[in-house]
Amino acid sequence: MADFDQELDASGLNCPLPILRAKKTLSGMSAGQILHIIATDPGSVKDFDAFAKQTGNELLESKEEGGKFHFLIKKA
């Protein structure tokens, strides 16, 4: 996993909470910074892809590791 500036553990949370928490965390960050999100909701894979496409924040990485989903989002 590449470097990141902040981490958000959304494990155990279900739709739409991982997205809402990510949005909130991103609003407190500056442009160009990277947020690492950890989630267990399998729906979050497509959701974070859609979130990035609609908000302009870039999804740098999306992968499953150790039964959890990891996302790296760069704030626009």
Add this chain to the structure above:
Amino acid sequence: MDQKKLAIIATKGSLDWAYPPFILASTAAALGYETQIFFTFYGLQLLKKKLSLEVTPLGNPGMPMPMGMDKWFPVLGLALPGMQGMMTYMMKDKMKKKGVASIEELRELCIEAEVKLIACQMTVDLFDLDRAEFIGGVEYAGAAAFFEFAGESDICLYI
């Protein structure tokens, strides 16, 4: 890029049907949509300060019941006193275990994200509801006000 708009009409006042308007509105707001929910008829229950939303198996053959109860329980059994309370308790318990947000939490997230909540004045009057029972920040309006926003919306949902 113009900000997209989502208009929702929320008409139902049960625990299960309270979810779609608040989930969609909070998510839309997170995606940058300007969002309004117009609450009418039983949907007004979702605006009360103290929520007492329940779920009922009655008239709902699609509701999965614990322990296969829907198979061996006669429909009349579902009308027994306490059944609705029990189903509500079990549903809330299940939601908590699965990390599903409570309605209170989702509603708070909507307010935080500046989703506009509008109560239908006509049904407030019809049911003799008191504005003091509702959370703060609710606006009161009618059908014409809804169309002013809905007419310019990109997505309009009736729930």
